[in-house]
Amino acid sequence: MDKFTNWERQGLKDFFNSSAAVDTVIPVAKIVSKNMLNPQSNSEAIDMILLHSTSTQSILNRKAITKENLFKYLHAKKVPVTSEFTKQLLIEKILQYWKQSFYLCDDENDEEMRNERTKPIAQPQTNHHISTNHSSDQSEQFPINQMARKFATWFYENLNTNRLQVSDFWCNCKCAVQFLENQQCLMEEGHLGAQAALEFCQSLLAKYNLYLNLNISHSGTQGRIDCHGVVLVLTCGTLHKVNQFVGTFEAIFGLSRDPYSQNNWKINQMSLRLHNFNAQQTQNASLSIEQPTLITSNSIVPLLSLSMPNGDEEIG
Template sequence: MPISEIHKRGLRDLLVSEQNTPVLIQLAKGTTKNVCNPKDPEEALRLLSTYIPDIYILLSKRAITKELLFTYLHSRQPEANTDFTKADLITKVIQYWEEDQESKRWLCRGQSAVVSTYKLNEEDYPIHAIAKKFGEWFFERFNSNSLSLVDLWTDAALHLTIMANDGINESECTTAAEVLSTLTSTKEQFGFHFNPNLTHAGIQGRMDSYGQVVVLCCGTLHTCDSCVGVFECAFGLLRDPYAHNNWKPKKVKCMLKSELKPPELHSLCLSETLQAALELPVPTDELG
């Protein structure tokens, strides 16, 4: 039986952290008998859920120690009993994930009951509100040169494509320092100011199969008083428990394109690079 979305989110919460990510990577390598060598935690999670489609078997692996499970459970439920076998801890951790998800559902139902006579428009969905808030925050900091390393995951990755009259240039980097340096140097090299389209037509949220929030945004590029092109970005966001549980970008895909007659407002429906991402699910309720 495939690992459920609830358990996938739980695995991310358990294993994608500074101290446990090495365990995750090693477990993924061992599971594939070293055929695959994932560098990214999300890739490792995908491999694990593909090759070990049973949450109990996965958590029973030797690499996931009793101490690791207890430390995690105690951080989430400090009142938990300490006298557990590993099998007990596995059951307790899974139970915590399922009960936590159920409590969030009941909270959302309670909130919905208060406004039961009001039907949300799609643009009012919580995931779109997160996307808009993130877009406002990111581009304000980026344009003002105040974006910093702490605003990104340390293993953040960037895929940048620049399309100009003289050809296409692509670059990739895989650390927060390189991502920040590449984005900043590109902006300064061309003198760009990023003007995001913060209407629903220009910025929306999606959810990938592992519970990662994906912010899709597009807008226009400006130099001084001239509009010189368009941009299209996809940000993969994860919550950082060590930064007040704020959403931080872990993956960034960005396309910059020069145009002689750019549109006044660039829209997602006209994007060249975001159409596949726009097909991802749009959750209608609050995000955990």
């Protein structure tokens, strides 16, 4: 199997041919070859780097590639970076940019596609005009979104009937919860470990008497892949108690396979925001037939710009 995906190869070539990093390609090539080879051109150096390196991370982590190189590259691509950045954070930003820019374009002979790749990445907006970043009719049937709907249906059915098990979570699963009212955070909880995550999920039913009604439509349940290859399931819906509508929720799940458990998908992270409505809000919302959607959630909207592979390749 090739050590690098097509988008990683294209990204590395784009990086080493950029003004921000062109001076690093020969030194890195000499490092990976232990100074046994002397490349005569940047193209030859890039080929050497790809041949003798184990991963994209190992390349970008070379001392010859500094934070300045990485930052200047992101700046040239119009990718914003917070002021408190580390080299690892810059690398993650670059990988995310490459995945968004190069993942869906494989035809190296298509000039129009190649030109399209070099355009700056579109940054997430927090308004209602970015529905999904893809054609809704087409993207709804992407494998990642089919998987998201399948997982979400399974999870919320088991959550609401108290049938989740500790084996459904990774042993080091992280669970973050916020209880909000009028957009103000009333309480936050953090849970670490499979048993703690399971007990919190059980408390939603036993302690808070909540029923989470998922918006299973494409507007309320979608999948993405982050820069580490973790599958993200983005969901939202309404909160209910017996014969009572009490608010809305949004939840983000991180999923990865467990090779020691028949390669099953397990939850390695979960972020949940529960919005409690006051009496007037509840009455107004009850009159509306519209379900909450992903694009109305400030916590989820930025994630909609992450990769959404549309091919038939296996996920994970």
